[in-house]
Amino acid sequence: QDNNKFKIGLIIPMTGQQASTGRQIEAAARLYMAQNGDTVAGKKIELIVKDDVATPDVTKRLAQELVVNEKINVMAGFGVTPAALAAAPIATQSKTPLVVMAAATSSITEASPYVVRTSFTLPQASVAMADWAPKNGIKKVVTLVSDYGPGIDAERYFKDRLLFNGGQVVESLRVPLRSPDFAPFLQKVRDIKPDALFVFVPSGAGAAVMKQFLERGMDKAGIKLIGTGDLTDDDQLNDMGDGALGVVTSHHYSAFHPSPMNKKFVEAFEKANKGMRPNFMAVGGYDGMRVIYEALRATKGQGGGEALLAAMKGQIFESPRGPMFIDAQTRDVVHNMYLRKVERKNGQLYNVEFDVIKDMKDPGKSK
Amino acid sequence: MTKQVHDALRNTSRWKLWEPVFWLVVLASPFVLSSHALIINEIAIVALFAISLDLVLGYSGIVSLGHAAFFGMGAYVAALFAKLVMPDPLVGLLVAIVVSALLGAICSLTVLRGSDLTRLMVTLGVALILLELANKLDWLTGGADGLQGVVMGPLLGKFEFDLTGQVAACYSILVALVLFVLARRLTNSPFGATLMAIRDNRLRAMAIGIPVSSRVAVVYTIAAALAGAAGALLAQTTGFASLDVFAFDRSADIMLILVIGGTGWLYGGIAGAIVFKLMQDVISSITPQYWTFWIGLFLVILMLVGREKLMRPWTWFKRSGA
Amino acid sequence: MAELLKVEALSAGYGEAVVLNNISLSLDEGKTLALLGRNGTGKTTLINTLAGATRQHAGSITLGGTLLHKLPSHERAGVGIGWVPQERNIFKSLTVDENLTAVARAGAWTPARVYEMFPRLAERKTNLGTQLSGGEQQMLAVGRALVLNPKLLLLDEPLEGLAPIIVEELLKAIRRITRDEGLSAIIVEQHPQAILAISDSAVVLDRGTVVHAGTAQELREQPALVDRLLGVSR
């Protein structure tokens, strides 16, 4: 109705188990708007935030309502894979671009031609680790992942790549998503005595795994702890204490990424949010907003969903994470994968990058 | 005199004037409030689910914290049926009802004995086991990513499920209405009366010759069928099914909804569904982060003050009896 | 003899409904009062009001100089009220022994003495309250009031459901306790003759008011008057 508005429906989990994902994304999106103004190509940008509690049928209804009633131009957010998958058909049906800012299962971009992703994919992170590990004396690995989509993705891609690189996954453990105690699984790992334990658990549970890993004296038994960046989530890293020192992970973003742009981003983010440190969810939200803004700018505020989508594809830009671009074919993010080690810098714990695999595409798409 | 007795007995089962009016309003709502058809659809589904729970909880006194087991079963069966066999919604609905009823019949064995707490936990356990099963059978159910790729055919071969959700809402309301009428007859029949007898006093119910276990099993099966229908409606109108149809939260929410509206009264579930869903929708769009606080506050006040009293504001300032 | 209980202009009821109206009565130490009346005339309500379990609307109750009506229910036991509720209300998740010890107060009556009086209970010491027979529950209810070591026993239909021989013994026991130990008692009963035999005075209630008050002696001698007061037609 209102021709001068450009509406973005941000559907994220704001309550429940995944709440912190939603918080980071919302904060980042608002930060982007504060930094870049809320008028682009003559249109006033309006952000409509909806809480879907990470429940897919709610996500779908909210998406549908936003499309039908609010006539949104873009939908964005999506904390978990099923939620993104549930909303995908709505995007197709209504020809609305859907920007995934968090969910990381590889297949999401294939669910609809209108999906664009600015977060990352788990295969990217796990393959990066599987490339690095054998070169650094880690041949025999046990994987431990949460028993759900992203976890299984991580397990599969890590295993295949490691095998390809001459390593070996001797045992694959899947823990229930809500397991409060990792003791039995870790004990099993200890009894197997691999070179390293590769972990993927949703951020939050990572701290528990790390703690119990140390408590069990596994580091002293010569087992290394490696994983994707969720394990040493920037948001919580500081609270994990010195036990986290030296843990090696692979990910696309670290709050310590040494670029002027990132410094500025982290500073502004912490200032706007009572000292909360941005994590990879935040950067996904921030870049997502960037992609939307630029698409709007490129279409001069005139085009519909198709035009916006076309303008999103192929965007190349510098993100706080480093250089990234949206692959025009897969609509998925292509960016650097960093290998990082937890270190103490300026009195705080950070993931310090020490190696990089440049411009990695989603390995899930090459098959 | 005989007439008095007769009338007194039939009084509860007679349709009151407001009932058809209510249903007409409900049926008209997707058209009048067309921009809210989606939430209307969801309310209709939840109301049907609540009615199902009311049959076991309100009328038969069997507490269940795992009613999502049947809801989820209905949802997955309907979605899989559409995906693998044929996309017709009505046939899918029937199949889902039958399968959920079967599951209900089997599960009824677990609720025959024990205290409220035991039943609470056993039903909860069954739902969680189904959840895990659906997760593990990912080749069939799509596991944690949810079951994708469900394409629903048009209703009666004519009405496509559209983006605005009007067709979906009408479909759900009509199904809910039909099942409501069945439930209403059931609860007003001698069969229904024996259920209430079992709820009030099992010992005595047995002592007047009511086969308690078989009655409970039957009503549990019927309720499972209704819950399955609700689940099927959800799957069909959204076009997918995901693990959380079995989740604990869903079972707990439906219990909240039913108790908010009042148990042992079929309209209670409907009222609860309307109040709870609307409140959730409105408050969570105002404060997406903290809406649970206000819902919680509402529940606390509702329970402290009492449902009857809250609905009659003019009694608030009168001194209450002992 | 010193006056123990004095009730003046008492009225009480449930919520808005007034059940007792302007009741006055008094009882001396060591005496027994028979409280008679038809079903639903308010006998139980009067007993419960004395015990503090029913809301009192007006009037005063004095027990041995203490203003009883000012005290909350749970403090009345300390001042000397021992209550046997009409429906027995045995604590069902406690054993027989715990039913007694949970409420016992120091004094002449100990659980051991109750077991002496009702040997049946001694045999069932470790049973739960609900596992007792009807009559056993009645015995326990009486014993539970005694271990409070009260000055005034309130017995609401204590004979209901007891075997004739126990009834006989219990009545004797009450007589003995009041006479030898200076306890007073108010007894409600459906069988007037049974308790008039052991009572000193009697009060008849009808629709919440006192319609007759006098000695037990005079009612014992005039069965016809009792029948008339209680509205029994034969």
Add this chain to the structure above:
Amino acid sequence: MLTILFDGIAYGMLLFILAVGLAVTMGLMNFINLAHGAFAMVGGYITVLLMQRLGVPFLVCLPLAFLGSALLGGVLERTLYRPMYRKPHLDQVLFSIGLTFMAVASADYFIGSTQQIMQLPEWLKGRTEIGDGAWMLGMGHYRLFIIAVCAALTIALQYVLAKTRFGSMLRASVDDQRVAAGLGINVNVVFLSTFAVGSGLAGLGGALGAEVLGLDPTFPLKFMIYFLIVVAVGGTSSITGPLLAALLLGIADVAGKYYIPKMGAFIVYCLMIAILIWRPQGLFVRKGGK
């Protein structure tokens, strides 16, 4: 082998500490208090915040967590819970869920939604290993500590409830408030103190459990199922019942996950259903049946 047994016991004890307060309010007071987890969360936050922000030693935090949540429990009992005692169980469920929702949202508002992580003192961090091979026993010090606290607690509680008059008075008040008061039991005080102790125990459980289970605002909802399982399987009429149930479940869960990791999530639920169908009143009921 032995290590798994040890871990199972420790995990069971932890479940027990978290659930025992609920066993007290639910089993003894017959009040379905689903807000139990919220009190546990309060205890957890008291500990974490005191340690993080004020540097209070862990051992001092534990009693403070107990007292803090007991105080909160006492205040809420006086103001909100008391009128709910006489209401039907379903109303209690709704009421306490409502409280839980409020607690979750408030914690989120005041403290934030991220997981709080606790740093244990050094002496609780290590691990002692005895023996070799299949019979090796590795004991985490913190787990050892949990077992010790829990054992002491059980003995104390069992003593209070079974051997003292207070236990009988409490159960009498629950059975029939009106008559209990009429027989000289100060029902309000009995309930108030029991509820406060129950909440305090929850708080203590939260303080001890935060380390292993993690602590965020969804804590009360996340672990509600576990509390309920322990209490349901153990029966609500004693303290030893939930204890044994918690141990059984803890050991079964840990051993199950170790030996058949694929069945991970099923084991506890299947075990619970099997037990409850076999013994509908819970595994350990008070002598004499219903």
Add this chain to the structure above:
Amino acid sequence: MTDSVETVLLAEGLVMRFGGITATNNVTLNLKKGARHALIGPNGAGKTTLINLLTGVLQPTEGRITLLGQDITNVAPNQRVKRGMVRTFQINQLFDSLTPLQTLALTVSQQNGLGTSWWKALGSNSHVVERCEQLLEQFHLTEVMNQQTKVLAYGKRRLLEIAIALACEPRVLLLDEPVAGVPAGEREELLQTVAALPADVSILLIEHDMDLVFSFANRMTVLVNGTVLTEGDPEQIANDPQVKAVYLGHGEEVSHG
């Protein structure tokens, strides 16, 4: 009463143990067709337990129960009702949230095999309505028929308790202290209603009010400590010194009026 009269209910060698307590010990009871049989005995003698065994609320540790010639020891409680054995409870067991009318209507419906009918409304069957009306009148419950049972006065609740049993059209009726709590004046009337049941209905009565027992029964069994002390007609029992010693006492109670 001669042996030629048909036995309807036969309990043989019933034993019931609760842990260490033997509540009934080798009890044998023979209830004849049309009997007005009283079961008396001291408190805790096992009378209620015996009824619970007969009706299937409890399963006997040992022994056999035969109803109308068929072994029912392992038959479910509701099946026993179907075969004609009905009881009342010492402590009221009512459907608190239903009205007396609904209670009776559902009982009568169940009795007439309509318990599983789920399409027709309760009370659409005219026979049920008539029978309800009859029972309401007989038990003075007409005025309160539409009130919730839980708010009724105790006396009315007691009447309803017995009315329910009669609504089951018993052939064998077991009454456990049916007049407890009913005022002296109304007891006789109540018992007369029961006594006026058809002559071929057999009744077993438990009661401590000896006036009533002796005016009602034509046969009596005395139970003591779980075992049958003696059985006989009222005359014999009243004069049995053993019964006097353990149960009746010195007779003051028997004679007062």
